[in-house]
Amino acid sequence: MSASFASALGAAHDAAAAQHYPQGALYVVATPIGNLADITLRALHVLQLADTLACEDTRHTQSLLRAYGIDKPSAQLLAVHQHNEAEAAQAVLARLQQGQRVAYVSDAGTPGVSDPGARLAGAVRAAGLRVLPLPGASSITAALSVAGAVASGVAESGFVFAGFLPTKTAERQAAVQRLQAEPRCTVLLEAPHRIGELAQALAVLGERPVTLARELTKQFEEITTLPASGLADWLAGAPQRAKGEFVVLLHPAAASEDDGDSLRVLRLLLQELPLKSAVRLAAEITGAPRNALYDTALAWKREPPGDAD
Template sequence: MSASFAKALEAAREAAGSQNNPTSTLYVVATPIGNLADISLRALHVLSVVDAIACEDTRHTQQLLRAYGLERPGAQLLSVHQHNEAEAAQTVIARLTQGERIAYVSDAGTPAISDPGARLVAAVRQAGCRVLPLPGASSVTTALSASGMTGERGFVFSGFLPSKLGERQQAVQALAQDSRAVVLLEAPHRIEALAQALAVLGERRITVGRELTKQFEQIETVAANALPAWLAEKPDRQRGEFVLVLHDAPVAATEGEGVRVLQVLLTELPLKTAVKLAAEITGESKNALYDKALALKKG
């Protein structure tokens, strides 16, 4: 444990030590998605006082706890992952009914979003025990906050698209019919295939978040049809974990709106810049707007 986290533990006790942490309760605890300093003071305190910690991967969680100076005996770590969640939930419930306090953490971020935890939470609630969430890091909201997407029409979390080609193409076709923003997750060995599938969405913008909160974090926004070339440009761009935000579809322009917007922009900007901005504002085809801009210039 570094000295900085020793101070964090002291601050956690001061900030949350007087709060009520009821027994017979499952604490759903968000943990960092990369940067260890993103842990909350409340999470540090709860992880230090619970009777046991249920986790997606006991080895990963033990390393996390060790970094904070909260290492636990192996018997206090309960394995609850996607392959045993239903059965392991019964063990957790049995201990909760005996008055214990148990935390649940996934490998990174907020449990039960894309990681395991939802079945555990549902079973615990059905058994009549309390579930107490501790908010914190989430790759979904982290990517959205850096995308510049307004979210006026809301957003959809789709997670990982199917790995099979046909099913993935069907999923992308469904995304094309939805004007809302969509958050996707992808692993490095499948990011090229996903980029090729999304390219059919044309100029609809995509914000790519790679290695969010980590040392080599990268956040870029490109058109969907430019994503494969952007990935191929540098090998490093295909490494790490990915969160992608498919921006909401532009509102269809009314007849003549593109020309009106172009007329305004062309008075202040170069032709190509004016066309690019007009396409983003109106949702019209960039090629069509370019032809209109040339006509306006000649006129």
């Protein structure tokens, strides 16, 4: 156990032991995304209390437990990852039905968001058993909390979680085109060996602000906001910038004052004209950017807007 956490287990017991922890329940436990001090006291208590730990990677979890001074035999660790989640859920259900407390942890962060765990939670709920969340670290909310990525209108507030974009070039470009028409903040995740390709794909967004957050909560944490067209150059500016896991936030597109008029004109023209002709005329009539109108028209074609009031 690290000396830094010598008193943590005692504090966890004092703070959390008096609470109720039902048997036969699945505890979904968030773990640190880098900084070990971000563990919660309740998480430490449940990790000690659990009869079984379901883990994305048993070796990684065992190292994490040892850092906090928690000793669990290998028989109490059960591998549940993206490749075996469906079948491993049955093993978890069997233990829950025996009255065990099972804690599920991914390698880092909150399970079931971008990491495995959602199918497991769904299977446990479908069996009529309890699933209890133990909230904690998340790279998504950590990045959002410091980016200041605020939409201009109340109706367009909030964010969209898109996760990892497709790896094939054409599919990724199509996904970026769809995101271009999304008025809310969009959250992406990317691995270090593909961040350069993502930066090139996002360059079509031009001056739209993008926040890159890498190595969150770790020693070399770096958070920067710059235009989408400058992402590739920024990454190339220093070798270490392409290392570590990335959260990428596409800030909401800036709304122009005539957005409402241009979209109304576009919608009327689309009722009478082919898409390209309607976009060209709408841009000429309203002065709105043709590319933005074209992306909106494509989005409407996939999912038509509601009737005007």
